[in-house]
Amino acid sequence: MMTIIDHLKKDHRKIEMLYKQMDDLRPEDHATRHKLFLNLHSLIEAQARSEEENFYDRFITRKDMRRQLLEYHEVHQIIGALLKEMSLLSPRDEKWHAKFNVLKDILHRHIQEEEEVLFPKVAAHVEKDILDSLSDFYIERRNSELNKLILTLANSVLRDSQSSNMASY
Numbered sequence: 728m729m730t731i732i733d734h735l736k737k738d739h740r741k742i743e744m745l746y747k748q749m750d751d752l753r754p755e756d757h758a759t760r761h762k763l764f765l766n767l768h769s770l771i772e773a774q775a776r777s778e779e780e781n782f783y784d785r786f787i788t789r790k791d792m793r794r795q796l797l798e799y800h801e802v803h804q805i806i807g808a809l810l811k812e813m814s815l816l817s818p819r820d821e822k823w824h825a826k827f828n829v830l831k832d833i834l835h836r837h838i839q840e841e842e843e844v845l846f847p848k849v850a851a852h853v854e855k856d857i858l859d860s861l862s863d864f865y866i867e868r869r870n871s872e873l874n875k876l877i878l879t880l881a882n883s884v885l886r887d888s889q890s891s892n893m894a895s896y
């Protein structure tokens with residue numbers, strides 16, 4: 728059986744794959760870039776929310792992890808803010824690209840820290856049975872968030888395209 732850590736890592740790989748795919752686009756591929764960004768935005772948000780609820784919150788009272796988890800929560804907030812700001816810009820805007828580059832740096836470092844510092848610590852101190860049992864909770868919350876977010880983000884794009892010239896994507 729896969730532990731919650733295995734699932735978190737799997738989602739991290741999906742996130743990396745998405746932003747690398749965006750990197751490989753030709754500069755003029757605005758529509759594809761925008762579509763991939765919607766996927767990236769919702770996946771990161773859903774992943775982070777479920778990760779906080781089913782992973783961070785379970786271990787936050789532990790002295791040996793608390794400081795790290797509090798810091799990582801702040802990193803999630805920063806990532807969320809960047810995503811939100813990007814969603815209000817067009818990928819044609821050079822500011823969008825500046826934010827995207829910063830986002831990639833932060834994501835890369837954050838994922839690395841979780842996988843190299845936090846996850847090994849949790850794996851060493853928490854029983855495998857418990858980590859197994861958190862898998863289902865993690866997946867369920869991640870999926871329900873994902874469904875909600877995809878709808879909300881798709882709707883906001885629709886609203887924007889009706890009210891402005893966003894159709895130029």
Ligand SMILES: [Fe+2]
Nearest residue numbers: 775778837841
């Ligand atoms: Fe995270």
